[in-house]
Amino acid sequence: MRPSRSGRRPGRSGAREAILEAARARFARNGFDQTSIRAIAGDAGVDPALVHHYFGTKRQLFAAMAQLPIDPEKPLSTILEAPIEQLGATILREVVEVWDSPAGPGLVAVLRSMLAGGDMSMARMFILEVVLERVRLRIATPEDDARARIGLVASQMMGILVARKLVGVEPIASMPGPELVAAVGPTLQRYLTGPVEFG
Amino acid sequence: MRPSRSGRRPGRSGAREAILEAARARFARNGFDQTSIRAIAGDAGVDPALVHHYFGTKRQLFAAMAQLPIDPEKPLSTILEAPIEQLGATILREVVEVWDSPAGPGLVAVLRSMLAGGDMSMARMFILEVVLERVRLRIATPEDDARARIGLVASQMMGILVARKLVGVEPIASMPGPELVAAVGPTLQRYLTGPVEFG
Numbered sequence: 001m002r003p004s005r006s007g008r009r010p011g012r013s014g015a016r017e018a019i020l021e022a023a024r025a026r027f028a029r030n031g032f033d034q035t036s037i038r039a040i041a042g043d044a045g046v047d048p049a050l051v052h053h054y055f056g057t058k059r060q061l062f063a064a065m066a067q068l069p070i071d072p073e074k075p076l077s078t079i080l081e082a083p084i085e086q087l088g089a090t091i092l093r094e095v096v097e098v099w100d101s102p103a104g105p106g107l108v109a110v111l112r113s114m115l116a117g118g119d120m121s122m123a124r125m126f127i128l129e130v131v132l133e134r135v136r137l138r139i140a141t142p143e144d145d146a147r148a149r150i151g152l153v154a155s156q157m158m159g160i161l162v163a164r165k166l167v168g169v170e171p172i173a174s175m176p177g178p179e180l181v182a183a184v185g186p187t188l189q190r191y192l193t194g195p196v197e198f199g
Numbered sequence: 200m201r202p203s204r205s206g207r208r209p210g211r212s213g214a215r216e217a218i219l220e221a222a223r224a225r226f227a228r229n230g231f232d233q234t235s236i237r238a239i240a241g242d243a244g245v246d247p248a249l250v251h252h253y254f255g256t257k258r259q260l261f262a263a264m265a266q267l268p269i270d271p272e273k274p275l276s277t278i279l280e281a282p283i284e285q286l287g288a289t290i291l292r293e294v295v296e297v298w299d300s301p302a303g304p305g306l307v308a309v310l311r312s313m314l315a316g317g318d319m320s321m322a323r324m325f326i327l328e329v330v331l332e333r334v335r336l337r338i339a340t341p342e343d344d345a346r347a348r349i350g351l352v353a354s355q356m357m358g359i360l361v362a363r364k365l366v367g368v369e370p371i372a373s374m375p376g377p378e379l380v381a382a383v384g385p386t387l388q389r390y391l392t393g394p395v396e397f398g
Contacts, residue, residue, distance in 0.1 A: 116315030120366045128368065151362065151371040152382060158366065159358020163350065167319045167357065169327065172350040175397070182398040183351060187386045198374070199381040 018044040019051055023065045028121065032062060032129035059130050066122050069106035070098055072130060080134055087135065088153075088188030089181050095157055096177045099165055108165050127154050139192055148198065152191040160184060217243040218250055222264045227320065231261060231328035258329050265321050268305035269297055271329060279333055286334065287352075287387030288380050294356055295376045298364055307364050326353050338391055347397065351390040359383060 022043035026035040037058055041048040055061040059072050075094035082090035099107060114123050132150045140146040160180065163169040172180070190196065221242035225234040236257055240247040254260040258271050274293035281289035298306060313322050331349045339345040359379065362368040371379070389395065 112314055112317065115311055115365060118311065124366050124368060127366070148370050148374070148382070151368045154366075154368050155358040155362035155371055155383075156355055156386070157358070158361045159354040159356070162357045162361060163354035166314060167323050167326070167353075169323060169350045169353050171347050172354055175347070179397040182396045183347070184354075187355070187389070190386070197381045198378040 015044070015046050015050060016054055019046060019054060019061075020065050023061055027062060027065065027125065032058075032125050033133070037061070062126065062130050066110070066126060068110060068126070069103045070101075076131065076134075080138070084138060084193060085189070087138070087192050088190075089185035091135070091153065091157070092160070092181045092185055092188055093177065096160070096164075096180060099161055100177060104165065111161075112166065127158070135192075146192075149191050149196060152196065153188055156184065156187055156191065214243070214245050214249060215253055218245060218253060218260075219264050222260055226261060226264065226324065231257075231324050232332070236260070261325065261329050265309070265325060267309060267325070268302045269300075275330065275333075279337070283337060283392060284388070286337070286391050287389075288384035290334070290352065290356070291359070291380045291384055291387055292376065295359070295363075295379060298360055299376060303364065310360075311365070326357070334391075345391075348390050348395060351395070352387055355383065355386055355390065 019040060022040045023035075026040050026043065035058070037051050038048050040061070041051045044051075051061065055064050056071075057073060059076065063070060063072050075098055078094050079087070079090050098104070111123070114120060128150065132154060135153075136146045136150045139149065160172070163172045164175075164180075165173075218239060221239045222234075225239050225242065234257070236250050237247050239260070240250045243250075250260065254263050255270075256272060258275065262269060262271050274297055277293050278286070278289050297303070310322070313319060327349065331353060334352075335345045335349045338348065359371070362371045363374075363379075364372075
């Protein structure tokens with residue numbers, strides 16, 4: 001369903017751009033959850049099927065809009081299918097793998113320009129609503145909506161990426177992925193499903 | 200020993216600037232540990248006592264050179280005096296207190312411009328050599344130089360600051376400091392003195 005870049009035909013780029021612009025406006029105004037492909041298509045004046053044809057899922061459309069050089073579907077489905085007691089290690093492994101991949105430098109560039117620009121709403125939306133919302137729903141209980149747990153996970157993940165990719169804190173920056181997963185996985189697992197006291 | 204800003208006299212700003220410039224060059228070339236006040240004074244053509252008079256300790260000189268709107272001595276001495284089993288909570292409490300203080304927005308601005316500029320060597324040096332090196336020496340053993348432990352601490356601390364101050368991840372961003380310390384302190388304590396396996 002997802003078109004390759006070479007599948008773009010001249011004359012259609014107008015529709016593509018209109019979809020991206022409508023997506024940008026909708027996501028910014030209403031957030032990820034409250035935005036539908038149908039609504040974006042309506043704003044852009046195209047059929048929803050064309051949005052799916054060009055961009056795939058809503059998450060993939062978000063990634064394209066945010067100019068992320070990655071497809072979030074594969075790591076996300078791995079995370080969502082992981083046994084709940086391996087969720088911490090799995091999140092870390094999948095995210096580190098993406099950042100250590102050839103797409104890594106592009107992600108660093110996007111992150112750096114977001115941080116420099118000061119508008120973090122897209123980064124926040126991507127981390128919390130696109131990536132971690134379905135993880136949250138897996139661990140939420142009637143007593144605990146797990147928002148604080150997910151926020152702690154986000155903080156440790158962002159810290160690993162900043163230490164490893166932006167600041168270059170050794171030996172974290174050059175540590176093989178599996179060693180990092182072994183050292184930090186238990187932290188994420190505690191944040192997700194372990195005892196966390198808030199004072 | 201530390202002069203207030205109003206204590207600067209006209210005519211002396213030349214020496215002050217020369218000291219800052221010499222410090223910047225020395226720290227960048229040799230790192231924090233291998234740079235002495237004496238060497239900086241020599242480069243600037245002033246007496247070492249004048250460097251101490253203007254800036255205080257080497258750490259305070261570093262903070263002034265990096266244009267950090269804080270004095271690292273108070274939080275650092277609190278951290279260094281904390282019982283080793285309370286080190287994690289103490290580091291978190293002291294650092295969060297500084298970032299939540301009136302100096303916080305200035306620190307965010309410095310961090311943002313460092314991240315945007317892409318030269319993270321000063322940030323790295325401040326975190327690892329100025330703040331955490333003496334913590335490392337407290338926990339190092341003949342078998343473990345504790346560099347990886349300190350790197351993990353740095354990653355979680357940076358992640359908390361990015362989540363709380365740059366990205367605005369809720370509920371981390373508006374959580375009272377003591378709740379954050381209760382939730383994240385055990386992570387830092389494990390990284391410092393607990394079991395950490397690297398695969």
